[in-house]
Amino acid sequence: MKSSEKLVEIKNLRKKFEATTVLEDISIDIHQGEVVVLLGPSGCGKSTLLRCINGLENIQGGVIILEGEKLNEQTKRIHLVRQKIGMVFQSYDLFPHMTVLENIILGPCKAQKRAKKEVVKEAEELLLRVGLFDKKDVYPRQLSGGQKQRVAIVRALCMHPKLMLFDEVTAALDPEMVREVLDVMLKLAKDGTTMIIVTHEMQFAKAIADRIIFLDHGKIVEESEPNVFFSSPRTERAKQFLNLFEFDAI
Amino acid sequence: MQDLGIEVLFQGKNLFRLLEGLWVTVRISIISVLISIVLGIVLGMIMTMRNPFIKIITRCYLEFVRIMPQLVLLFLIYFGLTKMFQINLSGELSAVIVFVLWGTAEMGDLVRGALTSIPKHQYESGKAIGLTVVQNYLYIIIPQTIRRLLPQAINLVTRMIKTTSLIALIGVVEVVKVGQQIIEASRLTTPSAAIWIYGVIFFLYFIVCYPISILSTRLEKHWRN
Structure with missing residues (x-):
């Protein structure tokens, strides 16, 4: 699905929390329609990288360029840039005081000022696609974790984002609900959505990724195609990491 | 003849005077509560700022107003200002100033608590989803804050209404003061007037405060569903 057109360019990105450097000299290009999966041990900076791309963190060095527009927390029109990026968080974070439908149409109606009628129609279509049409008028707390996460994905999609960011979206879910969320993401990938995914689901990463980026201690350690990465990782660090997911028979 | 204290209530303009007194109570309460809510929301938002200087100032203000008994504050404003600066405020105005000072501090702290209890992820x-800061507050943060705030805010409002009975001590003739006057005037003719008049006053406070707490229960229930 990948085209040669660059959607996001990250150049020499550096991020510090006070004295600790969290990301060091990160450079990644993401092409239109590409699915990039970020892997790495906890605390390696994967989530922070996603948050930087969405301008939720200020950065100490380097640039992030989305469709030729430079992006940083200080940009006055950051909210306009963010409308082009959909982000789904680990803890779903639906707005508890709004129904499912209201959650979804808030951004398109208020931030993008689109006509409510058209947005509702689209929201309903999207809900239908993720199998939650009958839940459109319920409040988030009446939903299961997997359902909430699917709504959160729809909420992000309804903004027509150019890029979707998924931050460990299945990490807080019960195992039997992981699949329903991953299926939605696989469908999106098939439709050519550009995505950056942080996950700990290795099988899923292998299935969905066009490219795996392996981070450790805030640096890119390895960058390769999924079948190469999972069958013959080039670096010792990646080998060790992948071994964590293998179990030897006793 | 049987001594029926309740008769006092219907002698002359006594009932009307009590209601007039109640109106003074309610008027001072409404004005103070409304101003306190508005200023309290602003103060609460200011208190969530990370600036240490602002933190110290607001903290001092809050603690000062909280630790002081409201009666002392009333005396301070009503008598103190006159002595020190020759500012002659009416009893009612002093009362409003004190209740606004107190209400704003308490409300500010409630708002701060509610704002900081909203998860960062919200x-x-x-x-x-691309909302501006203002939109974010308007559609997401404030509606949730109000829901969290409501029970305690209602509690504060009823506390303020009840505490207005103190202003009799700076010469404002509100409902309790009117009651005392009626009781004193009929001390010899109807010795049991006190229980009846204070009973009526109890009832009047109840009429004012109960609908407020009903309203809050209703809203809470409504928002839960």
Whole structure:
């Protein structure tokens, strides 16, 4: 699905929390329609990288360029840039005081000022696609974790984002609900959505990724195609990491 | 003849005077509560700022107003200002000033608590769907804050209404003061007037405060569903 057109360019990105450097000299290009999966041990900076791309963190060095527009927390029109990026968080974070439908149409109606009628129609279509049409008028707390996460994905999609960011979206879910969320993401990938995914689901990463980026201690350690990465990782660090997911028979 | 204290209530203009007194109570309460809510929301938002200087100032203000008994504050404003600066405020105005000072502090702290209890991710989700800061507050943070705030805010409002009985001590003739006057005037003719008049006053306070707490229960229930 990948085209040669660059959607996001990250150049020499550096991020510090006070004295600790969290990301060091990160450079990644993401092409239109590409699915990039970020892997790495906890605390390696994967989530922070996603948050930087969405301008939720200020950065100490380097640039992030989305469709030729430079992006940083200080940009006055950051909210306009963010409308082009959909982000789904680990803890779903639906707005508890709004129904499912209201959650979804808030951004398109208020931030993008689109006509409510058209947005509702689209929201309903999207809900239908993720199998939650009958839940459109319920409040988030009446939903299961997997359902909430699917709504959160729809909420992000309804903004027509150019890029979707998924931050460990299945990490807080019960195992039997992981699949329903991953299926939605696989469908999106098939439709050519550009995505950056942080996950700990290795099988899923292998299935969905066009490219795996392996981070450790805030640096890119390895960058390769999924079948190469999972069958013959080039670096010792990646080998060790992948071994964590293998179990030897006793 | 049987001594029926309740008769006092219907002698002359006594009932009307009590209601007039109640109106003074309610008027001072409404004005103070409304101003306190508005200023309290602003103060609460200011208190969530990270600036240490602002933190110290607001903290001092809050603690000062809280630790002081309201009666002392009333005396301070009503008598103190006159002595020190020759500012002659009416009893009612002094009362409003004191209740606004107190109400704003308490309300500010409630608002601060409610704002900081909203998970950080709610702010971020709002940002992530491209809302501006103002929109984020308007559609996401404030509605949730109000829901969290309501029970305690209602509690504060009823506390403020009840505490207005103190202003009799700076010469404002509100409902309790009127009651005392009626009781004193009929001390010899109807010795049992006190229980009846204070009973009526109890009832009047109840009429004012109960609908407020009903309203809050209703809203809470409504928002839960």
